[in-house]
Amino acid sequence: MRQRPRRDSRGILDPDRLLRQVRFRRRLPAPALRPYVEHYWLIDWELTGPLEQRVVPHPAVNVVFHGQEGGPETAEVAGPGNEIFAITLHDVGRASGVQFRPGGFRPFWRRPVAELTGRRRPLAAVGLPTVGPVCPGTDDDRCGQLDALLTGWAPGPDPLAAEATALVEEIRADRGILRVDEFARRHGVSTRRLQRLFLDQVGVGPKWVIRRYRLQEAIEQAAGGPLDWAGLATDLGYCDQAHLVREFTAVTGVSPAAYARSLR
Known part of the structure; x- marks a missing residue:
C-alpha cells in the first residue's frame, strides 16, 4: 500500500x-x-x-x-x-x-x-x-x-474487487504486459473470465487497460523532452511507430510530434 x-x-x-x-x-x-x-x-x-x-x-x-x-x-x-x-x-x-x-x-x-x-x-x-x-x-x-x-458509505469486503485492483496495478507497473491472453495464462485464468472480471469491477476490459497505461506513459515521456518515437513504440509494445502515432492522435486529438511541439 x-x-x-x-x-x-x-x-x-x-x-x-x-x-x-x-x-x-x-x-x-x-x-x-x-x-x-x-x-x-x-x-x-x-x-x-x-x-x-x-x-x-x-x-x-x-x-x-x-x-x-x-x-x-x-x-x-x-x-x-x-x-x-x-x-x-x-x-x-x-x-x-x-x-x-x-x-x-x-x-x-x-x-x-x-x-x-x-x-x-x-x-x-x-x-x-x-x-x-x-x-x-x-x-x-x-x-x-x-x-x-x-x-x-461503508464499503464491504469484496475479494473480486481486490483481485481486479491487484491485476490492474500489475499491468501499470510491468511494461512487459502487452497481450491479454498471455496475462490470463500467467494467472491461470481464461481470457473470458479476465474480461468479465474487468468489466464488472473496473468498467473497462484488460486490453483497454494495457493500451491506456502504455499511451499515458508515451504522453508523459513526450512532456520530458525529445524522444525516439520508433524506439518508444517498440518499448511500449506497439507493432510499429505508425500504430503509436494513430492511437496517440485518436485519443489526444493531436499527433505525438504536434503535442511535443506544443509543449516547447
Missing part, C-alpha cells in the same frame, strides 16, 4: 501549464480507505482568463466536488472515460476529488462499474448517500470531509 501519493503527471496533458496556473496537490485518504482509494486531489484557482485542461482518463472512477466562487457546488461521479476529458476553469474556484483505485469503487456502489463507463452522473443519482458541500478550508479539513463521506 502506498505511503505517499503518486507524483507523476500521467494522463494530464501539458502538466507544466496546469501547475503554473492552479494549485494542484494530491493527498492520501485515511488508512482504512487506502485499499479502495488511489488519492484525493485538490485544486484551487484564481484566473484572469479561461483555462482549458484536458486529461486522458485512467481506468478509474472519480467522485468530484466542483464549485465557482459565489455559486453552488456540484457533486458528480465520473466513470472510466473512453474519450479525453476536457474542462474549462475560469474566475475563482475549487475542486475536491476522489480518484478510486481501479476496482475500488465497486465495494461502495455494489453494481457493475461498466454501467458508469463513459458517463458522468450527479452523485445524488447513483444511489449513494450524499452530504453537504466540501467546504473551503485547509487541505486537512477537505480531506477529513472526504474521509467521513466514504467511511459513511
